[in-house]
Amino acid sequence: MAEQVTKIAVFTIADFKEEEVWLRERAREGLHLVRMVVPCFYIFEKGEPEDVIYRLDFPDNGEDRDDYARMLTDFGWENCGRCAGWVYWRKPAAEAENEGESELFTDDAGRLDMVKNIVRTRMLPLLLIFFACVLPNLFRALDGDIYYGAGGFASGFFLGFFSLMTAVYLYLFIHCGGKLRRMQRELERKE
Amino acid sequence: MDNRIERVYVPMTETGFYILYCLQTPQHGYGIARQVSWLTNGEVSIGAGTMYGTLSKMEKDGLIVFDREEEKRRLYRITALGEEVLDREMRRIERLYRNSRGENWNG
Numbered sequence: 001m002a003e004q005v006t007k008i009a010v011f012t013i014a015d016f017k018e019e020e021v022w023l024r025e026r027a028r029e030g031l032h033l034v035r036m037v038v039p040c041f042y043i044f045e046k047g048e049p050e051d052v053i054y055r056l057d058f059p060d061n062g063e064d065r066d067d068y069a070r071m072l073t074d075f076g077w078e079n080c081g082r083c084a085g086w087v088y089w090r091k092p093a094a095e096a097e098n099e100g101e102s103e104l105f106t107d108d109a110g111r112l113d114m115v116k117n118i119v120r121t122r123m124l125p126l127l128l129i130f131f132a133c134v135l136p137n138l139f140r141a142l143d144g145d146i147y148y149g150a151g152g153f154a155s156g157f158f159l160g161f162f163s164l165m166t167a168v169y170l171y172l173f174i175h176c177g178g179k180l181r182r183m184q185r186e187l188e189r190k191e
Numbered sequence: 192m193d194n195r196i197e198r199v200y201v202p203m204t205e206t207g208f209y210i211l212y213c214l215q216t217p218q219h220g221y222g223i224a225r226q227v228s229w230l231t232n233g234e235v236s237i238g239a240g241t242m243y244g245t246l247s248k249m250e251k252d253g254l255i256v257f258d259r260e261e262e263k264r265r266l267y268r269i270t271a272l273g274e275e276v277l278d279r280e281m282r283r284i285e286r287l288y289r290n291s292r293g294e295n296w297n298g
Binding site for chain 2: 068070077103104105107114
């Protein structure tokens with residue numbers, strides 16, 4: 001059995017294009033994706049360096065999976081895993097002579113649907129968790145002395161934890177929200 | 192043809208037109224892609240995701256219908272509504288073509 005290598009890389013829900021490039025670069029080094037493990041572990045198999053195009057799709061949940069996988073394999077794509085709603089596909093670059101063969105989407109409507117789907121199923125739940133859970137707990141922790149006793153360990157711990165969570169969420173909203181919105185606008189303008 | 196169908200499909204994208212045109216004979220997605228590539232000498236190539244999404248939408252909107260399944264491939268064919276949309280589109284393209292050659296269009 002070929003040797004396996006695990007790499008850690010962080011890509012947010014808005015960085016799928018960068019992730020595709022990163023995976024292609026790994027393939028050129030001879031690292032071929034076997035599977036992904038949530039949240040940021042990539043398991044590769046060591047092999048010959050090869051130029052391989054990777055594409056990430058974020059299909060609708062309701063879609064008939066057999067039919068979907070069949071269509072993509074017909075078009076020459078090899079499935080290399082799913083992870084948290086994403087489906088990973090790859091194809092040797094030598095087999096892709098035109099846009100239809102090297103891209104999953106050749107129309108803006110298709111690209112737009114994918115971005116909208118990411119926003120609907122990923123961004124909106126994040127917003128909900130933030131406002132319903134993280135933020136109220138941060139305010140509670142700010143008043144921590146009342147709940148957990150003045151200067152206690154619990155008080156400091158919760159304040160630290162929820163401050164960090166708030167920072168992470170705010171970063172995600174600004175980075176992903178902004179990036180996805182720019183993508184959406186650009187596609188809507190072209191369509 | 193209701194307003195929504197008209198708004199979404201008239202005029203059509205090039206991808207949409209070719210897919211609907213090809214479905215005058217029942218086919219699956221990859222078959223359509225090959226036919227389009229052959230018809231246009233490779234100038235129009237349709238990606239797998241675009242094909243899958245367009246077929247799903249057209250089926251939902253009643254322009255095409257599921258015909259049968261062969262080895263997990265879904266074959267579709269055009270409906271009466273689809274033909275109506277396609278006819279309109281062909282007329283529009285013909286007008287564009289005539290006008291672009293400096294001819295007047297008499298309908």
